[in-house]
Each structure stands twice: as structure tokens, then as C-alpha cells.
Amino acid sequence: MKKTFVILLLLPSILLGQELKSPNGKFSLQFKLEEGTPSYELSMSGEPIIEPSGLGFELVDMPSLLSDFEIKNTTTSTFDETWEPVWGESSSIRNHYNELLVELEQTSTNRLMNIRFRLFDDGLGFRYEFPEQEKLVYFVIQEEKTQFALTGDHKAFWIPGDYDTQEYNYTTSKLSEIPGLMDEAVTPNASQTPFSKNGVQTALMLKTDKGIYINIHEAALVEYACIHLEVNPGTFVLESHLTPDAQGKKGYMQSPRNTPWRTVIASKHAGDILLSNITLNLNEPTAYEDTSWIKPVKYIGVWWEMITGKSSWAYTDVPSVRLGETDFENAIPNGRHAANNEKVKRYIDFAAEHGFSQVLVEGWNVGWEDWFGKSKDYVFDFLTPYPDFDVVMLRDYAKSKGVRLMMHHETSGSARNYERFMDKAYQFMADNNYNSVKSGYVGNIIPRGETHYGQWMVNHYQYALEKAAEYKIMVNAHEAVRPTGLSRTYPNLIGNESARGTEYEAFGGNTPDHTTILPFTRLIGGPMDYTPGIFETDMTKLNPDNKSRVNTTIARQLALYVTMYSPLQMAADLPEHYEQHLDAFQFIKDVAIDWDTSLVLEAEPGDYITYARKEKGTNNWFVGRTNDEETRTSNIDFSFLDKDKTYVATIYSDDATAHYLTNPKGYKISKYRVTPKSKLSQMCAPGGGYAISIMEVKDKSETKGLKRL
Incomplete structure (x- = not known):
């Protein structure tokens, strides 16, 4: 710095x-x-x-x-x-x-x-x-x-x-x-x-x-x-x-x-x-002399299908696992395990094709059969893969495609066990080309009687973060204490959950105003791994037994990449759902994750937020608007643009029929030539919003035929 x-x-x-x-x-x-x-x-x-x-x-x-x-x-x-x-x-x-x-x-x-x-x-x-x-x-x-x-x-x-x-x-x-x-x-x-x-x-x-x-x-x-x-x-x-x-x-x-x-x-x-x-x-300057290894990440992952119940983290259906004793090589697979070689390769291929740098894989390591709600101390070792997850093969396959795998460490609340294995787990990551980890703390804390937000666990999260830095690993901690600006001092803390994220959309849903409040509350302390980008909002399409729905339109899902700031952004849905809407998916591919400038064009907590952000090192801008459950009209201008440059704005908006309950996939895409004098009046559907990519063009012929906004 x-x-x-x-x-x-x-x-x-x-x-x-x-x-x-x-x-x-x-x-x-x-x-x-x-x-x-x-x-x-x-x-x-x-x-x-x-x-x-x-x-x-x-x-x-x-x-x-x-x-x-x-x-x-x-x-x-x-x-x-x-x-x-x-x-x-x-x-x-x-x-x-x-x-x-x-x-x-x-x-x-x-x-x-x-x-x-x-x-x-x-x-x-x-x-x-x-x-x-x-x-x-x-x-x-x-x-x-x-x-x-x-x-x-x-x-x-x-x-x-x-x-x-x-x-x-x-x-x-x-x-x-x-x-x-x-x-x-x-x-x-x-x-x-x-x-x-x-x-x-x-x-x-x-x-x-x-x-x-x-x-x-x-x-x-x-x-x-x-x-x-x-x-x-x-x-x-x-x-x-x-x-x-x-x-x-x-x-x-x-x-x-x-x-x-x-x-x-x-x-x-x-x-x-x-x-x-x-x-x-109010935080101290960065504690690291070398920060060249810390990079923003746009990723996809083997995750949402487990969250929705389509697939499983566990390899078998055995009721009890003892690490080092349970014979997984000869166990009967349940046929629903998502973290398998062929599926992970499919995600790697999709990431490489569409410009994503990493692929998160959850459920790769043994122990998921009885991890939840058991107050189990020796629950995971963070080292041993299931038989259908070939660490070396997948490492090399990803590397050949210019992609990294992202590690997942679920502790099941057993922080003591995580510290027991932490050095070996981070070394395992370094040996296999992983440079980022999503850690989790689901369940009651061990040592028993401690809680997620007490001094003992605050010290644990700090220990894990600083230990990760010794191995040049970036950390995205879920279920940890909410951030308080420590990412200035420890910039390898590239994400946290620590709030109600997209996963709850598969558990019964977040209220439509949720993302109009989070930037005023949870994000005051630091970025959130909110995991946006859900295009299929009807969970029965993934799991007939899951009657939940995502309370959003597709246009608002795009907007969240701008309004929910994070240097770690996930395209959380399944590849096949993106392939059904490649025109809308283009915004997720284009949107930046590191910024030179951020502006708030409109804001009212609980109602709406409209951000404009300039991509670091370019003249490209991205705008996002997230809306609550009411139909609203957003009115913005483009005075933040440079007067001597030419821009094309691609607007991904709700169409006239869009509604988060009745027509979440109602969107339209429009292109215009824009200048600092341009103005936009845009309808936002209930649970909707819009996203805009504003790209500088060097050759004015690229704007031929486009209307001026």
C-alpha cells in the first residue's frame, strides 16, 4: 500500500x-x-x-x-x-x-x-x-x-x-x-x-x-x-x-x-x-509485505445442487463414520454424490469456456455422512478424498484448462479439530494448486459451551486467517463472526458469509427487500460471499421435494454482482441453467470484481439501491439496481462518464410482465449509445431490478445503428 x-x-x-x-x-x-x-x-x-x-x-x-x-x-x-x-x-x-x-x-x-x-x-x-x-x-x-x-x-x-x-x-x-x-x-x-x-x-x-x-x-x-x-x-x-x-x-x-x-x-x-x-x-494497514498472491476471484461451484437437495455431499448412506477406520473404498455409493470426477471436470470445462478462474467443490472429503448436528469432535481431516474424487487428476486437468479448484473446509463447528489439522490441510492445498478456501462453521461450537461470536472463536478465526497467509491462501469464512474491516489489515480475507445468503432461497426464501438492506448493515464491515446468479428460481425443477423458490427476477440476480460488493463473486446456479440464458449470462461474464470508483446513484434502505462502479484499470462501468417487493421506477443519469469517450450501454432489465413470483424469467436486453448527458428512466418489477454494462468503444463505428439514450 x-x-x-x-x-x-x-x-x-x-x-x-x-x-x-x-x-x-x-x-x-x-x-x-x-x-x-x-x-x-x-x-x-x-x-x-x-x-x-x-x-x-x-x-x-x-x-x-x-x-x-x-x-x-x-x-x-x-x-x-x-x-x-x-x-x-x-x-x-x-x-x-x-x-x-x-x-x-x-x-x-x-x-x-x-x-x-x-x-x-x-x-x-x-x-x-x-x-x-x-x-x-x-x-x-x-x-x-x-x-x-x-x-x-x-x-x-x-x-x-x-x-x-x-x-x-x-x-x-x-x-x-x-x-x-x-x-x-x-x-x-x-x-x-x-x-x-x-x-x-x-x-x-x-x-x-x-x-x-x-x-x-x-x-x-x-x-x-x-x-x-x-x-x-x-x-x-x-x-x-x-x-x-x-x-x-x-x-x-x-x-x-x-x-x-x-x-x-x-x-x-x-x-x-x-x-x-x-x-x-479504523483498522491497521496491511500486515503483509507481499500481497501479489492475493487476487479477486470469480468462480462457479459444485454446491447449489447439494443446497437444493438435488445431490448429496456424502458418498455413502452409512450412519456412522470413523476417520481412518471406515472403509470407503469398499462402501456402497449412494449414487447422489456430487463431488465426483466427471461432474467436477464438467464444471472445470464450463469455467474455462466462460472465463471463470476457480471452481469450488464441496463434499470432496470423507466424513459427510454424519457431520451435521452430532457435536462430533474428530469429524473431518481435510485431507482424505472420497474414492470418486481424484485429487491429482483433477488438479492437473484444471491446470491444463487455466483454472484452479477452490478448497472447502467444513468444520461442523469443531474449531478445535480444525486447528488440529490446519497446517497439514493448508500444506495439502499448496501441494495441489489450491490458493483459496471456503471454510464453514455450521453447528454448535466445540469446545462445547463456546459460541460463534465469543472471544475464543474470534481468536480462532484470526488464527486461521494468519495461518492461511503463511501458505499464501485466501480465506472465505462462512458462519464466522461478521467482518469489521479486518480485510484492510489481512487482505487475504477476501470474503465472508456471516449473514443470510442465497442458500436460504433454497430453504424457504429471503424476503424481497433483503438485498436492499444488507449493504447498509452486514456489508458495512466488509464484503459478503452472497452467491448470486440464480436463474432457475423454482426449486422443484432441481428437487421435486423442495417447494422453495428464489424471490427474485433474473435481472435482479445480475444486479447483485454490483450492489452486493465482493472481490469474491460466485455464479451460483448450475451450468445448464446458464446455457439456457446465455444472453443474460453474458453480464456475469463481463462484470468486474475490483473497482477504481464506486458511486451510489439512488438508495433507500429496505426499498432500493442503485450503484455505479468503474472497473479497475479500465474505462468500463457497471450499474446495478436491486428493488424490493414494489414496482418502482429508477431515474438515473450518466454524468459520471468521461466526456471525451464513447460508450455502449447494454441494459439487462425486467420486462413489462416480470414479477418475482409470477414471471421471474421475464427480462429484456437493450443496447444504446450513451454519453454523460444520457438519462435513464427504468421500470423495476417487484423483486426485480436491472444491470447495465457500459463499455468504452475505441471505434465509433461500433455504435452504428444504436440509438442514443
């Missing part, structure tokens, strides 16, 4: 009685210490965003860190740099903030606690810091007591607070309505631990009655428990709720140590929330 300029200066004039202004003066932070109790408040353009809110900790078997403080020192500074991500929504990111460091000492105990505030032009980040000291070395957190006192009963886009999963549909309601809606919002999952009628997860998206958009989240979650928020419906005060460990404790600390950052992004424009880089900027 290249810093273009950095300024670090002491600015005493910024601090006026512990007041801090953002660089553009739009935001104002007030820190107060009243009768020894610390608090903060935040305003935007004179409008309160966060009213006076408490800070501090309850500790286990020690006096709390909530009161009896005095200010030892305060320091203010400003920082301004521009850095270049390895991959991202833009090729350069400005990191500009003013900072206030408040150094506190608890007078009765002489313990030290600092609070560092960073105020950006679009919001706030703050964290607790425990310097090296004699009076507070080892301590255990009972609860972090950070508050976010809101100014009213805001509209909220939320999912239930849960220690094990984020795989819920979003509920839109007033804050006061959350307790009454919680039972309905908690839907079944393979592993879940909802903890409160008032608990919700971050990133939490809010909208005030005055039209101000607010987002609350965290950044740089390392060696700490994931935060949730408890809503007080009477006062509209949100209070932090950390994920406990098996003993009910919230965090084990040793000074010197910092907590993750708590973030508040705010704007009068919804698109500004989507374009904020606060989460990334």
Missing part, C-alpha cells in the same frame, strides 16, 4: 472543553467527566445524533471502571493520508480525521483507562485503551457499558441479537416495537443463541423522523468478544452487550490492550452510509 501524504500535528485549538470537530466542521463530539463519570455526545450540523451516553466497564471480582475518574491529560491531533487497498470498491481511500485522546485515572484505585476518539467527516470511531500499568494488568470483563443514547424512536433495520448466527431476515420497525416482534424475527438455524427480547446485532441501521441515517457498528474486532446492542424501548438508549464465553464472562484482558472501535456513521443521504470508509480506516 502506498501512502501519498501524511500529516500529524498537535492542534490545541480544536479542543475547547473536551470538544472535537471533524475536519470539515460538520460533526462535533463532546466528552464530559461529570462527578468522575465519563460520557460523550455527538452532533451533526448542530443536530444531536447521540445524546449524552455513558462509557466504561463492569469487571469480574474487581471494582468497576465506570466512575471516580479524573482527567490526567488530553491530546488532540489531526491525521490525513491516502492509501491503496489490495482490492476494494475504490482504488484509493482517504483516511482523514481529527483525534482526541483522553487519559483517565481512577482516583480510588490508581487504574488507568484511556479513551481515543476519531472524528471523520462522516462520523465517529472510539475505543478504550489500557496502557501498561501496575494497578491493572490482568482483568476479566463482566460487561462493557458503552451507550448510544438516541434522540427518539427511530426506524430500525435489525436482526435478533444472537451469539451464534446472523442468518436472519431483517425486520423493519420502530425501536419501541422490537420486543413485540422478536419471537417472529427469530427463525430456525443450525446453531443459534438469541439472548434477549431487546437484543439486536450490529451493524444496526437507523433512520430518524427528520430523515437522518445512522449506522452503529464496530471496527477491528481482534482478541475481544463481538458486540450486540440492548435496546431500552422507553429511553431509546442502546447499550453494548458482549458475547459471553462458556463461563458467562465477556473478555479476558491483559494490558497494554485496546478494545475494538465503536463506530457511528451519520448523514442526511443514505448513499453516504454505503460509501463510508470509517470501518476500514
